Amino acid sequence: MGYCPRCHVPDTLPLDFDGDNVCSICRSYSEPEYLGLEALKREVERFRNPDGRYDCIIPLSGGKDSSYLCYLASRVLGLRVLAVSYDSGFRHPVAGSNIDKLERELGIDIKIVKSPHGDEVSFVRHFLMAARKAGVYWGICTFCHYAIEASVYREARSEGINLILWGNTHHENLWVGMKDKYRMLFSELRGIGPAGWVGFLYHAAVSAIYLFKLRSSLYLPPVRNLFTVSTPPYPPEGIHNIRVFLNFIRWDAEQIIGTLEREIGWEMPAAGEATERFDCLLEPFVNHSWKRSFGLTTKQVISSNLYRSKHLTDNEIDRIYSSREDGERLAEAISEVYRKLGIDE
Numbered sequence: 001m002g003y004c005p006r007c008h009v010p011d012t013l014p015l016d017f018d019g020d021n022v023c024s025i026c027r028s029y030s031e032p033e034y035l036g037l038e039a040l041k042r043e044v045e046r047f048r049n050p051d052g053r054y055d056c057i058i059p060l061s062g063g064k065d066s067s068y069l070c071y072l073a074s075r076v077l078g079l080r081v082l083a084v085s086y087d088s089g090f091r092h093p094v095a096g097s098n099i100d101k102l103e104r105e106l107g108i109d110i111k112i113v114k115s116p117h118g119d120e121v122s123f124v125r126h127f128l129m130a131a132r133k134a135g136v137y138w139g140i141c142t143f144c145h146y147a148i149e150a151s152v153y154r155e156a157r158s159e160g161i162n163l164i165l166w167g168n169t170h171h172e173n174l175w176v177g178m179k180d181k182y183r184m185l186f187s188e189l190r191g192i193g194p195a196g197w198v199g200f201l202y203h204a205a206v207s208a209i210y211l212f213k214l215r216s217s218l219y220l221p222p223v224r225n226l227f228t229v230s231t232p233p234y235p236p237e238g239i240h241n242i243r244v245f246l247n248f249i250r251w252d253a254e255q256i257i258g259t260l261e262r263e264i265g266w267e268m269p270a271a272g273e274a275t276e277r278f279d280c281l282l283e284p285f286v287n288h289s290w291k292r293s294f295g296l297t298t299k300q301v302i303s304s305n306l307y308r309s310k311h312l313t314d315n316e317i318d319r320i321y322s323s324r325e326d327g328e329r330l331a332e333a334i335s336e337v338y339r340k341l342g343i344d345e
């Protein structure tokens with residue numbers, strides 16, 4: 001196995017590597033430009049809502065990026081914030097307690113959205129029963145991709161809010177499309193035998209029914225939203241999405257975490273757990289699938305992105321790539337979800 005000398009990703013990742021093993025992401029990389037805080041202040045000004053209760057919505061997971069946006073919007077930009085948090089039933093407990101602290105310390109309103117019938121848990125249960133023989137879990141996040149955005153847009157519509165501030169970051173781009181992921185899933189399924197296939201198809205079909213039920217219960221017009229595969233739902237007319245860390249402000253972990261700890265009492269999960277995307281208990285399934293199919297975890301892809309954009313030092317990226325404890329911790333976190341759902345692994 002070779003590694004890209006600029007960002008450390010292994011050449012098992014389905015990217016294009018040149019003669020010197022430099023990956024296609026590094027070859028086309030250029031430092032993003034940011035418009036800055038003053039430009040953001042000007043941009044949000046026209047969305048102040050003279051009659052309504054709120055000026056903007058912030059989708060909130062309880063992780064550091066969305067938590068920081070709540071702080072920034074309410075304390076720095078002076079906006080009246082409604083944070084919308086979709087609770088799938090798989091939220092990390094520390095993320096839940098961070099959400100409570102934000103509500104208390106910032107005095108913002110937080111709307112927790114849960115689906116009325118708990119279809120996520122049924123979806124995940126059948127999804128795991130379908131995928132456990134294959135040992136990779138590509139597609140497990142499908143329900144959430146839809147539910148988060150649909151919850152936010154539904155709330156925007158009912159409250160008459162036109163501005164949404166999103167916490168997406170450049171380094172969360174994982175570069176690999178669904179086509180490659182499904183190719184890896186089907187190569188794992190090749191050896192499971194006829195009985196294995198019957199089980200796979202049955203549970204895959206049942207999980208698809210629960211996915212459809214979940215989307216119906218968080219329905220957002222138009223009807224084609226019920227059938228989108230990997231794209232998010234279509235937003236209602238008039239919604240203005242601002243991706244703060246993509247276009248306006250350079251993301252800086254140290255500053256974000258420092259501010260949140262000081263101002264909110266915000267917490268990270270126990271030492272050793274992934275600091276990126278810890279907020280969902282299903283994240284270990286994603287990490288595990290990456291490791292098995294492409295030879296590295298999502299945490300490592302994200303770290304490579306951070307290293308490329310000079311957010312990590314040589315020592316930090318070396319440590320993340322040589323860490324072997326990931327395997328055991330992932331296996332334990334995965335077993336815990338199986339136990340919680342009462343399924344044999």
Ligand SMILES: [Zn+2]
Nearest residue numbers: 004007023026
């Ligand atoms: Zn590279």
